[in-house]
Amino acid sequence: MNDIVVTSRIRLARNLSDVPFTIKMNDYDASNVIDRVRDVILKNKQYHFDFFEIKKLPLIKRQVLIEKHLISPALASSKIKSAVAIDQNENISIMINEEDHLRIQVLYRGQEIQKAWEDANRIDDFLEQHLPYAYDETWGYLTSCPTNVGTGLRASFMLHLPALTLLGYMKGIIDTITKLGIAVRGFYGEGSEAAGNLYQISNQITLGQPEEDIIANVVSITNQIIEQEQQARLRLLSENRAFVEDKVYRAYGILKYARNISSNEALKLISDVRMGISMGIIKETTIDKLDVLLNLIQPAIIQDYFGREMTPEERDIKRAELIRKILE
């Protein structure tokens, strides 16, 4: 099992040809797009979508959707009327009036980029039958930002790279792959830090290559990074076994017995334990449990889980409690 790939994601940016793009939209245009897209989405019999208007959602609920990577922070704080359709399994979300009229996103755990692309492509085909897409023969799908024109496709992987980070190789890797048209971002996307040694890798180029080639390119570079991470882990084990064992067991110990823990500290420790399990050092728990925790420890999701609003201090106590329960 390859646990270095935490999630796979495909995003397609689409716009309607008969409405100004979001930067030039007024309230009427925004509602128009939402209404039309909602009508079309509800016609789809293959997936069951729930539909939410962002402004009608409480702030905490919006934050939950951000932490689950179902909407972007930009959509949550959008000044214009925006919405999102989310399928029942929470793998697919269609953001309406983000930077583009439509952002079709499919996210799966593990290395499932092909499956994500097939879903996104199928939903795109369906929407296209009922909505006039902004498309040009020469430039392909017309997007709000020139960096997305063409396929409008972003294929990305969330990678867990603790050994490469620990050995200080990440800067060099990032420098190299950005030259190959690949972007590297932190946990929450653009501008965020690689908290918990989680890195998001995605294509930069969207014009002049077919979708399959773009995806294959990201996959191929990701595979090389995975190989390097595996080698780095082997090196850590052969050269610094005692150090690694101490590090991952300390992390496990704190997670298992702490009574008060911040999301940042938890994220770092989960990263260490996750690596420990993957290296065969820790056998007391599983990667699956750690991945559940990776989601649950986040500030809004934890409040959603307990069904009430909490102060940060209260959250830290409840977080420690929840982690202990899951690691039992």
Add this chain to the structure above:
Amino acid sequence: MLCENCGKRPATVHYTQIINGVKTEMHLCEVCAKQKGSIEFDAPFSVTNFLAGILEPAFGTQVLKPSFEVALTCKGCGMTFDEFRRAGRFGCAMCYSSFSEKLYPIFRRIHGNTKHVGKIPTKMGEDIAIKREIDRLKIELNVAIKNEEYEKAARIRDKIRELEKKLSRE
């Protein structure tokens, strides 16, 4: 005043450029200004700061707009090219055709390409196939006319008309 670059035509465009606090002035004719202009705006590409690099002149450089240039405006949403350059976002689908000429170098710098080769929406796919066929026939028509094969040319012309009718009907 004659153009500083070619020394032949009269200088009608006057640039003021400030790089790292050093001010230089240039007096050029329209022809040389256009050439220079495109060089000056060619800021180096950087992945992290691509928009600043691509859509704005290089850091520390202020280039005054040549006075002869008429503001390029989108027929669809009224966005000017300058507005697009500042925002880094298009205002509507028509901005692409309105700014068409200026977009090639920008796309080349971002993507290394200026032609979409990916997915074609099925609904539009047929239209695109017809348009491509018309383009091909037009070339064939020119060859036929050049070779004085008028009967063949007439046949091709009819075929083009037929396809064009099909396009407009849809």
